[in-house]
Amino acid sequence: MPDTATPRLQLTGITKRYPGCLANDHIDLSIHAGEIHALLGENGAGKSTLMKIIYGVTQPDAGEIRWEGEPVIMRDPAYARDRGIGMVFQHFSLFETLSIAENVALALGADAGTPRQLESKIREVSQRYGMPLEPHRLVHSLSIGERQRVEIVRCLMQDIKLLILDEPTSVLTPQEADDLFVVLRRLAAEGCSVLFISHKLNEVRALCENATVLRGGKVSGECVPAECTDMDLARLMVGDAEGLEAEYPKASGGAPFLRIEALSWRNDDPFGVSLEDLMLEVRAGEIVGIAGVAGNGQDELLALLCGEHRLPREQGPRIRFLESPVAHLPPDTRRRLGMTFVPAERLGHGAVPEMSLADNALLTGFQQEGMVSSGLIRHGRVEAFARRIIDTFAVKAPGTHTTARSLSGGNLQKFILGREILQQPKLLIAAHPTWGVDVGAAAAIHRALIELRDAGTAILVISEDLEELFQISDRIAALSHGRLSSLQSTAHTTATDVGRWMAGQFDHTTPTAA
Structure with missing residues (x-):
């Protein structure tokens, strides 16, 4: 075990200014060997800027960085990686036209070994983390969740002393997150430091030994997460935590606005997912939630709903909006009818x-x-x-x-x-609406969706966050291997039920709940 008396990473007075914005204002932060340390703060608090400074992407205007007791200038990411620092960014840094193995090889450089050795190691490491990957797959064919897996695996394949994780569980199921935590605890026990950024406060309390909280670019507090409640942490982050634990009444909805009937679609991509006999209804004035592990047909369903993938005209009735066939229509025509879309990928x-x-x-x-x-x-x-x-x-x-x-x-x-x-809109379709946003922003987004629902809009939310789906959805279903469970009232459904559906254990003959 390394000596833990001297911090592995120590930041003193780190300051970074942008035009019209003081992103980091004299920030102090210390992380020791073998420590899992949380960095918390609402969106725009300065977390990402600070991480980029540590990783050499951005240079500070003032302040000092010490690495294992010695002052250093993290002049670029290659220099940081040579010191043993790895980072998983919230926005993916992958080349879409290259394979998983080629992306990993670019990160590892001369340490990648032969292609066969690299492919074998990718399979072994990804299986050990519970995030299996096929090295030959092209990145553009991967779902959002699968791309996140590549980022994590690529980073953990390096010989790292400090692992920086920016929202690593945003697109992981609770079980996948638990598996990742097992790996992180093992790395910490071996002396690796972990800097963990997450807006899922229950994860922070379960995983992290210490936390530094930023607000408005400054350090607003430090704490031991295990000794705090979620609301304690939220107050440090946003000041006023009123409304963050809102419970919304469930709605029964009105007339059906969106109908999907016997929708099957064959995906020509050998790594994609085909859809099989989907049945779905979204009513005016209700929120329907679709759960599922990444890569089970969510992207394909979204593409068919928004018009990126279209069906032949004779199959237009497979998707109906306000009783009119739309499956053959382009995206702009669907928007003119009153449909709007929030895709899974922001940038x-x-x-x-x-x-x-x-x-x-x-x-x-x-x-x-x-x-x-x-x-x-x-x-x-x-x-x-x-x-x-x-x-x-x-x-x-x-x-x-x-x-x-x-x-x-x-x-x-x-x-x-x-x-x-x-x-x-008359119909809003949103994928991962609160992915990577802080608790205050998530609460604001939820309120906005509920207000839109109460104004009569039909809303379809596709998310891997079961807690979110149960909080805002009136009815819920799950996708598994391109098949959709029946819709059930969230008021009469448990997370265990949905978890079973996500694993494919459901019966299409079950009647849809009102």
């Missing part, structure tokens, strides 16, 4: 990274607010719409001309969701 799918928030607001909101007239963009109305999103959903951004890439993950999520909600 590159939900928003164009290099474009401003105003331009990203225009991308899907062009039919609203008279933003386009006679083929011309009315920039003033576009700016006003983007500003309304920012103000209504408390998006932390310097202004509407800020690029999407510059926002924290949680703030970008709030912007994308707000953009779709403010279009007052």
Whole structure:
């Protein structure tokens, strides 16, 4: 075991400024060998900036970094990796046109070994973590959850002394998260330090020995998570924790707005999932939740619902919106009918990274607010719409001309969701609506969804967070290997029931609950 008297990593007075923003304000942080340390804070508190400084992606304006007692300048990620620092980013850093093995080889460099050795090691490590991967698969064919697995496995294959994990369990099931925690505890017992960023406070209390909390770019407190309640931690993060434990009344809904009837779809991708005989109904004024482990058909279902994948015209009735066949229609036509969508992937799918928030607001909101007239963009109305999103959903951004890439993950999520909600849709389909957002932002998103439901909108939420689905959904089902369980009332369903459905243990003949 290494000497734990001297911190493995010690930050003193770390400060980083951006135009119009003091991201880190004289932050002190120490992590010892074998310690699992949590870094907490609401979106925009400065966590990601601090992690990028530790990993060499960004240079601080002031302050000192000591690594194993010696002052260092983390000049770039390669230098950090040479010191034994590995990082799993919240936004994936994978080349989509390369295979899993090729992405891992790029990270390991000369240490990757021969292709056969590397492939064997990927299989062995991924199996040991309970996140099996096939090295030959191309990244673009992977689901969001599977890409997260690649990031984690790629990092853990390195000889690391400090592992930084930014929201590593966002797309993992509770069992997968438990398996990951077993690995992290084993690494810590062997002397590896772990810096763990998560908005799932129950995970932090169960896993982490110490925690540092950021608020507004400053350290607002330190604590031992096991000695705190979730609300104690939430108050350190956001100050006023009122409304974070809201319980919402369940709704029965009205007329069916979305119907899926005997929907089957063959996926030509050998690594994809085909859908088999799906039956689903979403009513006006209700939230339907779809649970499932990543890679069980969620992406394929979303693509068919939003129009990225279309069926032949004669199969249009397989998906009906307001009793009209839509399965053959393109995305823009579906939007004109009153459908809006929040995709699983924020950057590159939900928003164009290099474009401003105003331009990203225009991308899907062009039919609203008279933003386009006679083929011309009315920039003033576009700016006003983007500003309304920012103000209504408390998006932390310097202004509407800020690029999407510059926002924290949680703030970008709030912007994308707000953009779709403010279009007052008849049907909202949202994938992982609170993925990677802090407890305060998650509560705000949940309230917004409930308000939209109560205004009569039909809402379909696809998520791997069972706690979230039970909190906001009126009815719930689960996807497993491209098959969908029957819908049941969440008020009369348990997490054990849904877990069984997620494993494929359900009967299509079970009647749909009212």
